[in-house]
Amino acid sequence: MNAALRRLFRKGSPRNGEIDAFIASSEFPLIDGNEVTFVYRGTADAVYLRCWISGFDTAQPFQLLNGTELWVSTIELPPGSRIEYKLEVEAGGQRHLIIDPLNNVVAHDPFGANSVCQGAGYERPRWTLHDPEARSGAIDSFNVESSAFHEARDTSVYLPARFRRNRRYPLLVVHDGHDYMKYAELKVVLDNLIHYLEIPQMIVALTQSPDRLKEYAGDDRHADFIANDLFPQLASRFPLMDDIKARGIMGASFGAVAALHAAWRHPQLFRRLLLQSGSFAFSDLGRHRRTAVFDPVARFMNTFRDDPGELSGKIYMSCGMYESLIYENRSLVPRLQGQGIDVRFEEVRDAHNWENWRDRLRNGLSWLFPGPLWMVYE
Amino acid sequence: MPQTILLGPQRPIINLGAAIVEAALPDGPLGVISAGWQEAEGDVDDIETVVERRLVDLRLYQRAEEVFAAAPDLLAAYRARQDRLQALQRLYRLRLRRLLSAARQMLQTREDPSLIEPEQRHAIAQLRALDRHHKRRVNSVHREFDGAFDIDSHELLARHVAEIRGILEPLETVVITGGNVAVLINRLRLFRLADLLAGKNLVAWSAGAMAASESIVLFHDNPPQGRRNPEVFGPGLGLIRRHIFFPNARTRLNSSDRVRMQLLGRRFAPATCVTLDSGAALRFTDGGIAAAAGARQITESGKLRKVRIR
Numbered sequence: 097m098n099a100a101l102r103r104l105f106r107k108g109s110p111r112n113g114e115i116d117a118f119i120a121s122s123e124f125p126l127i128d129g130n131e132v133t134f135v136y137r138g139t140a141d142a143v144y145l146r147c148w149i150s151g152f153d154t155a156q157p158f159q160l161l162n163g164t165e166l167w168v169s170t171i172e173l174p175p176g177s178r179i180e181y182k183l184e185v186e187a188g189g190q191r192h193l194i195i196d197p198l199n200n201v202v203a204h205d206p207f208g209a210n211s212v213c214q215g216a217g218y219e220r221p222r223w224t225l226h227d228p229e230a231r232s233g234a235i236d237s238f239n240v241e242s243s244a245f246h247e248a249r250d251t252s253v254y255l256p257a258r259f260r261r262n263r264r265y266p267l268l269v270v271h272d273g274h275d276y277m278k279y280a281e282l283k284v285v286l287d288n289l290i291h292y293l294e295i296p297q298m299i300v301a302l303t304q305s306p307d308r309l310k311e312y313a314g315d316d317r318h319a320d321f322i323a324n325d326l327f328p329q330l331a332s333r334f335p336l337m338d339d340i341k342a343r344g345i346m347g348a349s350f351g352a353v354a355a356l357h358a359a360w361r362h363p364q365l366f367r368r369l370l371l372q373s374g375s376f377a378f379s380d381l382g383r384h385r386r387t388a389v390f391d392p393v394a395r396f397m398n399t400f401r402d403d404p405g406e407l408s409g410k411i412y413m414s415c416g417m418y419e420s421l422i423y424e425n426r427s428l429v430p431r432l433q434g435q436g437i438d439v440r441f442e443e444v445r446d447a448h449n450w451e452n453w454r455d456r457l458r459n460g461l462s463w464l465f466p467g468p469l470w471m472v473y474e
Numbered sequence: 475m476p477q478t479i480l481l482g483p484q485r486p487i488i489n490l491g492a493a494i495v496e497a498a499l500p501d502g503p504l505g506v507i508s509a510g511w512q513e514a515e516g517d518v519d520d521i522e523t524v525v526e527r528r529l530v531d532l533r534l535y536q537r538a539e540e541v542f543a544a545a546p547d548l549l550a551a552y553r554a555r556q557d558r559l560q561a562l563q564r565l566y567r568l569r570l571r572r573l574l575s576a577a578r579q580m581l582q583t584r585e586d587p588s589l590i591e592p593e594q595r596h597a598i599a600q601l602r603a604l605d606r607h608h609k610r611r612v613n614s615v616h617r618e619f620d621g622a623f624d625i626d627s628h629e630l631l632a633r634h635v636a637e638i639r640g641i642l643e644p645l646e647t648v649v650i651t652g653g654n655v656a657v658l659i660n661r662l663r664l665f666r667l668a669d670l671l672a673g674k675n676l677v678a679w680s681a682g683a684m685a686a687s688e689s690i691v692l693f694h695d696n697p698p699q700g701r702r703n704p705e706v707f708g709p710g711l712g713l714i715r716r717h718i719f720f721p722n723a724r725t726r727l728n729s730s731d732r733v734r735m736q737l738l739g740r741r742f743a744p745a746t747c748v749t750l751d752s753g754a755a756l757r758f759t760d761g762g763i764a765a766a767a768g769a770r771q772i773t774e775s776g777k778l779r780k781v782r783i784r
Binding site for chain 2: 229258260262263294458459462463466468469470471472473474
């Protein structure tokens with residue numbers, strides 16, 4: 097049992113007042129070295145920890161502590177880890193997924209919110225927080241007429257602070273761009289890293305698909321949209337550097353598949369790729385082991401693994417160790433390196449979520465697009 | 475007697491206006507060199523607001539672009555020189571890394587002082603010899619360029635130099651902003667500013683202060699892809715001698731690493747290593763420091779202390 101709970105129970109079952117005081121004076125979940133103890137207080141028939149990470153049971157049961165309404169579950173979590181979770185409370189024959197009422201740290205994603213457990217040693221990177229000294233870039237929006245999709249696609253563009261038309265800028269295309277802005281603080285990160293001179297001033301195109309599981313799954317129409325619709329219209333509207341090494345494309349999960357597929361199908365367009373927790377399903381023999389939505393992904397990845405084509409340049413990849421996708425991501429690295437591509441792969445103690453992707457942006461962007469900090473003294 | 479005022483970054487603390495007032499610099503318009511800002515050269519509205527004087531930007535960056543566009547021979551020679559300088563810098567870094575690593579180990583070794591101290595001195599001396607050698611080599615590349623390409627007789631360049639001289643002639647004070655120090659020093663050299671600035675009051679910050687000094691040392695202990703070793707980039711204009719400037723040191727220097735700081739202080743002695751953080755100001759007259767605020771000296775023992783007025 098966790099040391100703090102042992103103290104609470106040292107004279108037998110604590111009274112409600114003692115539990116109130118314990119809860120008011122503690123931070124949850126309780127962290128004790130490598131051990132993390134989740135606590136739920138309430139009437140229930142059963143409580144489960146749900147964190148959908150590879151390596152744990154899908155539903156970790158809580159134990160009711162004697163003579164109280166305190167439910168606890170302890171897991172081992174290595175230092176520096178960060179996981180997202182919910183509690184599943186079963187009462188009166190019904191089950192409810194809730195965020196942890198005792199934990200104020202919450203992460204948001206397109207599906208809602210999760211509680212966040214930050215293991216010993218994890219700290220949110222300073223550069224992901226708003227810095228009042230960093231000048232703020234601007235967001236511009238325009239419609240991209242798409243011949244690939246036969247419709248207009250709303251696209252946002254990040255323009256760096258002090259943007260000037262007489263200067264030329266590197267370009268980064270971001271899949272799920274609006275989600276990156278909303279859930280991974282992309283604008284704050286760009287403002288900060290540009291201010292710290294760790295990346296150059298750059299133009300960032302933020303795309304968002306209305307049907308990402310289809311269009312991002314190795315769909316040729318999407319790659320053609322990027323190459324034949326989006327890029328020419330960006331180039332005509334904004335002063336972009338005429339250098340393939342100054343053009344990058346990125347994405348997470350299915351967005352990473354879309355980025356890799358677009359760069360592979362149009363190798364003359366991008367030489368810088370940032371791929372986070374890519375859903376790179378493949379099969380060496382027979383069918384892959386994932387759901388049907390991965391079928392087109394696996395078709396593309398199997399083709400790509402057979403023939404990476406003319407893809408070249410630098411690729412930064414990251415993946416959480418607590419994701420089942422770690423296997424596919426690890427497998428892809430030697431294939432890319434065998435192609436002569438300069439690959440940097442980062443494994444972290446995190447899972448498939450936006451804050452994991454947020455925390456890796458500095459390493460990825462500053463490696464792919466080194467800033468002028470060595471030469472600039474403002 | 476002309477004065478030189480060196481400042482830290484003008485963000486978040488803007489002390490340009492106050493420094494000019496405190497030094498009682500003569501009234502009148504100021505010349506501005508903002509070539510370090512590259513394409514943003516000439517965006518000096520913020521400075522104008524602070525100093526409340528008319529500003530005349532010398533447009534060195536833009537002038538260089540015009541010269542390069544009109545004179546392909548000069549551009550080709552200039553690029554060839556830059557390629558040679560970059561290659562030289564890479565070779566210097568190879569040797570520097572090993573010498574710095576050895577010197578660091580020497581400074582960390584606990585041993586009988588009679589044994590270790592001569593070894594430490596020798597390790598530092600080797601570093602200093604490499605730095606001197608590199609600076610000489612960089613100088614020789616510049617001389618080769620000047621010799622092989624007779625800039626003084628280059629009509630377009632000579633016209634720009636004459637124009638700049640004409641602009642500067644009635645001005646008593648020139649401001650050099652921060653920015654990209656390589657771009658800045660290259661433009662200053664190209665248009666012979668070392669000569670043209672003689673006799674003028676000078677106010678410079680960050681990269682401008684580095685360019686005004688005798689030697690430019692590049693440094694950053696906390697870049698995202700791992701720290702790099704401080705390296706001599708080459709000579710500055712030499713308007714301020716025996717000092718090396720480290721702008722924004724609070725962010726860029728890991729001052730808690732005593733051995734690293736000690737190496738800096740000892741490696742560049744007898745020059746004085748001076749930090750220039752935002753809000754810092756140093757006023758030089760007749761080669762000596764007449765006033766100092768907020769600037770710190772890196773001592774040979776690796777500590778930071780107030781700059782002494784001489």
